[in-house]
Amino acid sequence: MTKLPANLEHLREIGQARLNARTPRVTVGYGTCGRAAGARDVYETLGEAFAAADADVVLEKVGCRGLCHAEPLVEVYFPQGGHFAFGNVDKAKAAGVAEYVLGRAARSGANGAGGGSAADAPCPSPEDLPEVLVGLLVDSGILAFQERRVMSNCGEIDPDSIEEYLARGGYVALASALEGDPEDVIAEVVDSRLRGRGGAGFPTGEKWRACIDGEPGERYVIVNADEGDPGAYMDRGLLESDPHRVLEGLIIACYAIGAHQAYFFIRAEYPLAVETVRRAIEEARAAGIVGDDVLGSGFPLEVGVVRGAGAFLCGESTAMVNVLENKPCTTRPKPPHLSERGLWGAPTCINNVETLANVPLIIANGADWFKGAGTPESPGTKIFSITGAVARGGLAEVPLGVSLGYVIGDIACAPDPYAVQIGGPSGAIIPAELSDLEISYEGLSGRNGMMGSGGFVVIGRDQCVVDTASYLVHFSARQSCRKCALCRDGLDESARILDLVTAGEATEADLERLGEIAERNCNSKLCGLGRTALSPVLSSLHYFHEDYAAHLDKRCPGLVCRGLVSYAIVKEKCQGERCCLLTCPGNAIKGPFGKPGRIVSRLCQKCGMCIVTCPYGAVKKVSPAV
Amino acid sequence: MPDDVRKTGSVAGGPDAPDTAACVRDAVDAIIERYPDKTGRLLNVLNDVQERYRYVPEAAIERISERMGVSKGQIVGMGEFFNYLSLDPVGRCVIDVCDGTACHTQGAPRLVAEFEKALGVKAGQTTEDGLFTLRTVGCVGACGIAPVVVVEGDAYGRVRVMQVPAIVSAAEEAQAL
Incomplete structure (x- = not known):
């Protein structure tokens, strides 16, 4: 068993004392989602209540557990083992949670005849929760269906606390990697068959090995945290909730490859992630994990942070290297691969956040453990x-x-x-x-x-799937570096055709042309992004041809495409109260008060306010438009 | 979302108190000093300038070009290409409507239309009084509570069309303080 240096062992004990306190521990999810949902008010309410009662309760800000539908999330851990997760907590409900926790602490104090600690009280069960709190309990089903490895700390520890990360077994993998040969580390990762989690799924170990094949000399490792996919935020979750896990994976990668300089490339749109990572690097530096002599092994490593500025293309590895060299954000032709000539001409390895977060687990538990989940081709x-x-x-x-x-x-x-x-x-x-x-x-x-x-x-x-495809193509057209004609013109023409489709003005010939362009680009030799940019079109044309065909008939099955829908009042449901008229910007609802109304298409702005205003659900959308 | 970070950007750089070109040059020099490492320096500097002034002023482009040996054309090109950077001054209150995939399918376009109506400007524009800038942004990464609107760094989740007027008046009040 690898031992941590004494200073880390000391920090680990501090973390352990905090996580396994003999007092109740209350956590508030304080990631971006939690804050947006009102975590700050909840945290302050809890803090004030505990301070006012001078209670022996540990209150902590933690990262994101991933239960975003239930934010703000408050969790209570009791020293005797009970645990509750309360979801959608607001200020008033937070006061209720505080009252419950304080009440229990007081009771257990009394049980222990004054001197006893909370830990001696019986384990709390959902039955003794007050009714208001029972309604807040989060269905833990979503967690039971998961296998949480990489996310095992997320939402459970304070991301700003290296102590708590150490208490959860952190940096042991790094210490054991440093005891062995870099080649052993690469061999283990190759054996695990870990594949890049950023998109393409290239085997990580082989990527590392390619970097050491050339001449010895300067090398770089870059963490790709420029998570530009709209609709995806796994990397933000990891960086905000468990930054040290990613950092540990990065340091192991650097040791394996022999890189003495590494960079996090993080989206500027994720300010909290940027700050959390910067703090984690400083904490690690203070603890001797980053710097001239990593954990006393003699291996030097510096880690910097560069912020992206909102360009999807930056996630393409060669474009990222260009930007890091202070050049415009365009792709470079391959070969040479970055493993031969990358940043400043040196072999460079770019790994995704989630990929690196898997590395400490593989080193600590072995490749066979890693392969225990997943399929033979896609383990983990x-x-x-x-x-x-x-x-x-x-x-x-x-x-x-x-x-x-x-x-x-x-x-x-x-x-x-x-x-x-x-x-x-x-x-x-x-x-x-x-x-x-x-x-x-x-x-x-x-x-x-x-x-x-x-x-x-x-x-x-x-x-509407057609609207979604159109949205994604417009997105890619904006994000293209527009250097290659096939990509630029193909995306522009596809976007134009999709505009026609969603407006109900396209023809069969347009759809055929759209299919041709998509086939052509998806089978081209463009860069990773150019080649895949029309994948949403290719797939939706295949699976949802009926939806496209309906749009040719000026009908949107999902009732989304504005030009193809109109609003109508269901006479049987309308009570004639005209609440809708109060919010209608076009004054488009006509008819005598007390009788079912009708919507004048010419005046209707299709804003949908009438639908949300009507208490009887009497307004509906219809397609084709009338 | 951006909790306090983006707010610190709203220092003396608003349209009411434009820094003189000399001030901008000094500020840019100080920012460049923060980044001794040449790797990624240009983007880090541009991000800091953006945060300081809420856009990248002409004088800053000139100074960065001089100091870092990068052509002005390239900096302007980057300002146009990167969504997070703006080459035009923005209003005192920026309203970002997220138009990531999740927000888009949850009705972001209708929210944009409603804000356009409430503010009397199109997305990407600033109101005449210099108070509001309306923008659409790529994913802010809060998809779990889509659709999302970010007003001066404060995020609103699960926004309904009905709530748009209230969001605008709350922002107006906050600015009046």
Whole structure:
């Protein structure tokens, strides 16, 4: 068993004391989602209540557990082992949680005849929760369906605390890697068959090995945290919730490759992630984990942070290197590969955040343990960010190889799924009916797109796949560096045709042309992004031809495409109260008060206010437009 | 979302108190000093200038070009290509409507239309009084609570069309303080 240096052992004990306190520990999810949902108010309310009662309670800000649908999330851990997760907590409910925790602490104090600690009280059970709190309990089902390895610390520890990371077994993998030969580290990662989690799925160990094949000399490792896929935020979740795990993976990668300088390349749109990583690097430096002499091994390493500025293309490795060299954001032709000539001409390895977060687990537990989850071709787990028309959205980590239906149904609880957009703008749009489809690198290929980085957007029946495809193509057209004609013109023409389709003005010939362009580009030799940018079109034309055909008939089945829908009042439901008229900007609702109204198309601005205003659900959308 | 980070950017750089070109040069020099490492320096500097002034002023482009030996054309090109950078001054209150995939399918375009109506400008424009800039942004990574609107760094989740007027008046009040 590898031992940590004495200073880290000391920090680890501090962390352990905090995580296993003999007092109740209350945590508030303080990631971006939590804050947006109001975590600050909740945290302050809890803090004031505990301070006012002068209570022996540990209150901590933690990262994101991935239960974004339930934010703000407050969790209570009791020293005797009980644990509750309360979801959608607001100020008033936070006061209720504080009251409960204080009440229990007081009771256990009394039980112990004044001198006893809270730990001696019996384990709390849901039965003795006050009724108001029972309603807040988060259905833990979503966690039971997962296999949380990479995310095992997320939402459970304070991301700003290296002590707590150490208490959870952190940096032991690094210490053991440093005891061995760099080649042993590479061999273990090759053996694990870990594949890049950023999109393409290239074997990580082989990528590392390619970097050491050339001449000895300067080398770089870059963490790709420029998570640009709209609809995906796995990397943000990891960086904000467990930055040291990513940092540990990075340091191990640097040791394996022999790089003495590494960079995090993080989106500027993720200011909290940027700050959290910067703090983690400083903490690690203070503890001797980063710097001239990593953990006393003699291996020197510096780690810097560079912020991206909102360009999807920067995630393409050669474009990222260009930007890091202060050049314009365009791709470079390959070869030479970055492993031969990368940043400043030196061999360079770019790894995704989630990829690196897997590395400490592989080194600590071995390649065979890693392969215990997933399929032979796609071992391990993958985090998906599940969003869209779902009841339980958030980050979910599942073994690769699970079925589409499992994620849509068991994890996301999607009420009426129609399609799924997997893998972002480079991925595909797939029917939800394909519930047996295996989610793995091999299952998601060809017309099923690619695994991508983990975006998983469920499209409901009241949404439109053609509109979604159009949205993604417009996105890619904006993000193209526009250097190669095939990519630039192909995307522009596709975007134009899709505009016609969603306006109900396209013809069969247009659709054929769209299919041709998509086939052509997806089979071209363009860069990774150019080649895959029309994958949403290729897949949706194949699986959802009927939806496209309906648009040719000026009908949008999901009632989304503005030009193809109009609003109508259902006479049987309308009570004639005209609440709708109060919010109608066009004054488009006519008819005598007390009688069912009608909407004058000429005046209607299609804003949909009438639908949200009507208490009787008497307004509906129809397509084709009348 | 951006909790306090983006707010610190709203120092003396608003349209009411434009820094003189000399001030901008000094500020840019100080920012460049923060980044001794040449790797990624240009983007780090541009991000800091953006945070300081909420856009990249002409004088800053000139100074960066002089100091770092990069052509002005390239800096302007980067300012145009990167969504996070802006070459035009923005209003005192920036309203970002997220138009990531999740937000898009959850009705972001309708929110944009509603804000356009409430503010009387199109997305990407600033109101005449210099108070509001309306923008659409790529994914802010809060997809679990889509659709999302970020007003001066404060994020609103699960926004309904109905709430748009209230969000605008709350922002107006905050600015009046």
